[in-house]
Amino acid sequence: MSSTTHPPVTLTIAGSEATGGAGAQADLKTFQELGTYGITALTCIVSFDPKDDWNHRFVPVDPQVIADQLEAIQTAYDLGTVKIGMLGTPATIDTVAKALQSQAWTNIVLDPVLICKGQEPGAALDTDQALKAQILPLATFVTPNHFESMSLAGMDSIDSVEDLKEAAKRIHEASGAVVLAKGGVRLEGEDAVDVFYDGETMEVLRAPKVGDVAVSGAGCTLAAAITAELAKGATPLEAARTAKAFVTEGIRNRVSSHTPFDALWQGGAASGPAL
Numbered sequence: 001m002s003s004t005t006h007p008p009v010t011l012t013i014a015g016s017e018a019t020g021g022a023g024a025q026a027d028l029k030t031f032q033e034l035g036t037y038g039i040t041a042l043t044c045i046v047s048f049d050p051k052d053d054w055n056h057r058f059v060p061v062d063p064q065v066i067a068d069q070l071e072a073i074q075t076a077y078d079l080g081t082v083k084i085g086m087l088g089t090p091a092t093i094d095t096v097a098k099a100l101q102s103q104a105w106t107n108i109v110l111d112p113v114l115i116c117k118g119q120e121p122g123a124a125l126d127t128d129q130a131l132k133a134q135i136l137p138l139a140t141f142v143t144p145n146h147f148e149s150m151s152l153a154g155m156d157s158i159d160s161v162e163d164l165k166e167a168a169k170r171i172h173e174a175s176g177a178v179v180l181a182k183g184g185v186r187l188e189g190e191d192a193v194d195v196f197y198d199g200e201t202m203e204v205l206r207a208p209k210v211g212d213v214a215v216s217g218a219g220c221t222l223a224a225a226i227t228a229e230l231a232k233g234a235t236p237l238e239a240a241r242t243a244k245a246f247v248t249e250g251i252r253n254r255v256s257s258h259t260p261f262d263a264l265w266q267g268g269a270a271s272g273p274a275l
C-alpha cells in the first residue's frame with residue numbers, strides 16, 4: 001500500500017556551483033538533511049577555473065528560462081517558503097522579483113550574495129543596487145556576511161560585536177526583515193559570532209571557531225537551514241540557533257578536495273565523519 005506524504009516544501013532560487021560546495025547544491029543537501037522537500041530554480045552556473053586560481057566563471061541562465069522554471073514550480077506547489085541565493089544580474093533580479101510578487105509568502109529568506117568574483121565590476125554594482133532596491137524589501141529574513149553587512153548598513157568597517165549589532169539594527173530598520181548578521185571568522189576572538197535582531201530581540205549567537213579559514217558553503221547552508229526550519233514551523237530565533245549548530249557540525253566534518261578551500265558537509269550534523 002502506498003500513500004502520498006506531505007513534507008514541508010522549500011524552494012531555493014540560486015546558482016549552481018559546480019564543485020558542489022556552495023549554491024543550489026548546498027541548499028538542496030541542507031533541505032534533504034533537515035527533512036524538507038527541496039526544489040530549485042537555477043539562476044546561473046558558476047564553474048571555478050583551476051587554471052586561474054580557482055576564480056569564478058559565471059554564466060547567467062536566460063531570464064526567460066528562469067521565469068519558466070518558476071512558472072512550473074509555482075504552478076506545481078502551493079509554496080510558503082523560499083530562499084534566495086545568488087542572482088547575479090539585474091535581468092535575473094527583475095525576473096525573480098516578479099515571481100516573488102506574484103503570490104503571498106510566509107518566509108522569504110535572502111542570502112544577499114553581493115559582488116561575486118568573476119563578474120564585471122560595473123555589472124556587479126548594478127546587481128548590488130538592484131538587489132537592495134527590488135529583493136531586500138521583499139525579504140522576511142536576511143543573512144548578510146561581514147562584507148554584505150557593511151554594504152547593506154552603509155558602514156565603512158565592522159570590527160567588533162558592537163559594530164555587528166549596529167549593522168543588524170540598521171539593516172532591520174531599512175528592510176523590516178529579521179536579520180542574522182554573520183561575523184564568521186572575520187571578527188577576532190575564539191568564537192564565530194553572529195548577531196540576531198528582529199526589531200525586539202537582539203541576541204548574540206556564539207560557537208567556537210573551527211579553524212580560522214572560511215569554508216565554502218557555510219553561508220548558503222546557514223540560510224538554507226534557516227529556510228528549512230522556518231518551513232517546519234520554528235520561530236526565527238529557533239531557526240537561527242538550529243542553523244548555526246548545523247553549520248558548526250558541517251564545518252567540523254568538512255570535505256577537502258583539490259580546491260584551495262574545504263567545503264562544509266551537510267551530513268556532518270547527523271552522521272559525523274564518513275567511515
Ligand code: PXL
Binds near residue numbers: 015016022046085220
Ligand atoms: O557562497 C556564495 C555562492 C553562492 N552561490 C553560488 C556560488 C557561491 C560562491 O562560490 O558559486 C552559485
